[in-house]
Amino acid sequence: MKTFYWRVDAFQPDDRIMDRAGFIIRQGGLVAFPTETVYGLGADALNAAAVERIFTAKGRPADNPLIVHVRSIEQVYSLVAALPDRALKLARAFWPGPLTMVLPRSREVPDAVTAGLDTVAVRMPAHRVALALINAAGTPIAAPSANASGRPSPTTAEHVRQDLDGRIEAVIDAGPAPVGVESTVLDLTTAVPVILRPGGVTRRRLMELIGNVAVHPEKTEGPPRSPGMKYRHYAPGAPVILVEGASAALVRNKMRELAAGFAGRGMKVVILASSESAGYFRDYRCVTYGRHAEPATVAAGLYDALRRCDELAPDVIVAEGVEPGGMGTAVADRLRRAASEIIKVTR
Ligand code: TXA
Ligand code: MG
Numbered sequence: 001m002k003t004f005y006w007r008v009d010a011f012q013p014d015d016r017i018m019d020r021a022g023f024i025i026r027q028g029g030l031v032a033f034p035t036e037t038v039y040g041l042g043a044d045a046l047n048a049a050a051v052e053r054i055f056t057a058k059g060r061p062a063d064n065p066l067i068v069h070v071r072s073i074e075q076v077y078s079l080v081a082a083l084p085d086r087a088l089k090l091a092r093a094f095w096p097g098p099l100t101m102v103l104p105r106s107r108e109v110p111d112a113v114t115a116g117l118d119t120v121a122v123r124m125p126a127h128r129v130a131l132a133l134i135n136a137a138g139t140p141i142a143a144p145s146a147n148a149s150g151r152p153s154p155t156t157a158e159h160v161r162q163d164l165d166g167r168i169e170a171v172i173d174a175g176p177a178p179v180g181v182e183s184t185v186l187d188l189t190t191a192v193p194v195i196l197r198p199g200g201v202t203r204r205r206l207m208e209l210i211g212n213v214a215v216h217p218e219k220t221e222g223p224p225r226s227p228g229m230k231y232r233h234y235a236p237g238a239p240v241i242l243v244e245g246a247s248a249a250l251v252r253n254k255m256r257e258l259a260a261g262f263a264g265r266g267m268k269v270v271i272l273a274s275s276e277s278a279g280y281f282r283d284y285r286c287v288t289y290g291r292h293a294e295p296a297t298v299a300a301g302l303y304d305a306l307r308r309c310d311e312l313a314p315d316v317i318v319a320e321g322v323e324p325g326g327m328g329t330a331v332a333d334r335l336r337r338a339a340s341e342i343i344k345v346t347r
Contacts, residue, residue, distance in 0.1 A: 003165050005157065010034070010174040013129045021172055022136025025050075029169040030057055032146040032160045033133050035125035037098050037179045037200060038153040038303070039160050040069065040143030041168065042133065045079075048110035051142050055112075057167040059149040065115040066142040067100050067183070068122050071134040076122050078108050079140060086210045087188050093209055096126035098183040098200030113142050123183055129174045145182060146171075152234045152303040152338075155180050159307060180300035181330045186213070198330040200299075234303070234338045236310040236317060240272070242335055244321030245345035248292070251320055252280045254345045259284055259318050270314035272305060274298070277320055285312055295327040302331060306338060 006017045021031045025042060028050040032041050041058065043050040045068045055062055070076055073091050076083060081104040090099060105120035114120050122140075125131065134141050145153035148163040157173030164171075184199035186206065194214045195203055206213045241258060245251040259269045259281070271281040274292040289305035290297035309317050319339065324332040336342060 001166055001169070003161075003168055004170040005161070005173060006170060007173045008129055011128055013132050013172075013174065017172070018129075018132045018136045021133055021170055022138065024169045025133070025137035025139065025141060028053070030054060030167075031133065032154075032157070032164065032168060032171040033130055033143075034157075034172065034174040034177055035069075035127045035130045035143075036096075036177060037125070037182050038155055038177050039146040039157065039171075040125075040130070040141075041146035041160075041164065042069070042137075042141040042143040044137065045069075045113055045140040045142035046108060046110065047139075048112045051110055051112040054142065054144060057164055058144065058147070060144065061149070062112075063115045064144075065117055065121065066113050066144050067185075068109070068113060068120060069130065069134060069141045069143055070122055070124050071131045072124070075134075075140055076103075079106055079120055079122055080104060081106050084188060086193070089209060090186070090188075090206070091124070094201050094205075095124040096131065097124070098126070098179055099123060099206075100183045100185045100199075102185065102187040102189060102196070104189060119187075119189055121185060127174075127177075129172055133172070150235060152236070152306040153182060155300070155303050159303070162307070176300070178300065179296075180302060181327075181334055184330070187216075198333050200327070200330065202326055202329065204326075234306065234334055235340075236306050236338065238270075238309070238314045238317050239340040240317045240319050240338050242319045242321055242339035242342045243345060244332075244342060246347075248277065250345045250347070252277055254343065255318050255320060256280070258343075262316050262318070267315040268313070270309050270312050270317050272309055272317055272319040274320055274322075285314070287312070292322065295322070295331060298322055298331050299327050302334060 100123040146160045154160045155177045184201040185197040187194045271284045271286040275288045290301035322332045
């Protein structure tokens with residue numbers, strides 16, 4: 001199949017292009033589109049056959065459910081069995097924005113979307129192009145991140161092309177996704193809501209509005225609450241050794257020691273680090289992900305940096321950790337998922 005690429009303005013997308021894209025969705029086709037977090041791969045959420053094509057195009061396991069994207073709170077009512085007060089409150093406060101809510105599903109939602117769960121994940125993206133697409137399609141849009149399964153999420157149309165060219169009908173390109181990491185996924189079906197995936201809306205901001213919010217532990221007994229959590233995500237081809245520690249100096253020293261050890265054994269080492277630390281790794285290939293002093297730049301740059309590491313075809317990647325807290329929590333989470341080993345240095 002030949003994939004169409006359409007470039008649009010992020011704030012004033014061309015109506016004719018959006019109409020064509022909406023038509024493809026209505027016909028059961030797949031369109032990749034920008035959101036504020038990452039690029040999504042969209043299909044008509046109410047068309048089971050269209051949704052199944054998403055799983056084929058990505059090579060995604062069928063037991064990993066999709067987020068349904070809406071353009072209004074009204075559109076949520078047909079998708080859920082109930083919209084609790086606290087969900088409505090959250091939607092009013094954070095939508096459009098990077099918050100996904102897991103709610104009891106209605107019968108309208110095909111099993112392919114929810115992977116057979118009795119819940120559905122919904123969010124309203126804060127991106128003009130995404131909202132225009134849902135509008136043009138006239139239906140809610142099911143969309144995972146538009147990467148091949150196991151690859152880092154795409155933050156540009158070029159990333160989507162790398163993974164899905166020839167497998168989907170169209171890609172709408174509106175430049176880089178501004179946030180850069182995926183939405184916060186919040187399970188609202190339990191007495192105390194649980195963050196299943198940290199993201200752009202922080203725990204503190206959620207708690208300010210609805211009181212106590214729990215965090216899903218990284219490793220648990222029994223089946224994972226969010227099926228996506230059991231897969232190793234976002235990972236480059238080479239092993240990633242992630243170094244975390246109490247101070248930047250300790251982390252850099254440990255990274256240098258590890259890198260020297262690998263290089264000494266003839267391995268090709270790539271360093272993944274903050275802009276602040278890059279100068280300490282002049283004797284290695286070094287990819288930077290953003291400035292530690294501004295976690296938002298790390299969020300925006302991380303997935304592109306992981307892809308650039310991959311392109312250098314290293315034997316091993318030695319990565320500098322990020323301090324959790326605020327946006328740092330989401331970034332630290334994604335780095336840990338990309339890691340094959342985490343080393344903590346205390347002295
Ligand atoms: O920012 C985002 O959320 C992006 C953009 C495109 O909106 N989408 C995204 O989708 O990251 P995806 O499919 O890559 O990640 C969705 C996550 C997965 O971990 C999945 O398991 C979880 O949400 N999820 C979806 N439906 C769920 C449900 N009913 N219950 C629990 N977890 C669910
Ligand atoms: Mg994904």
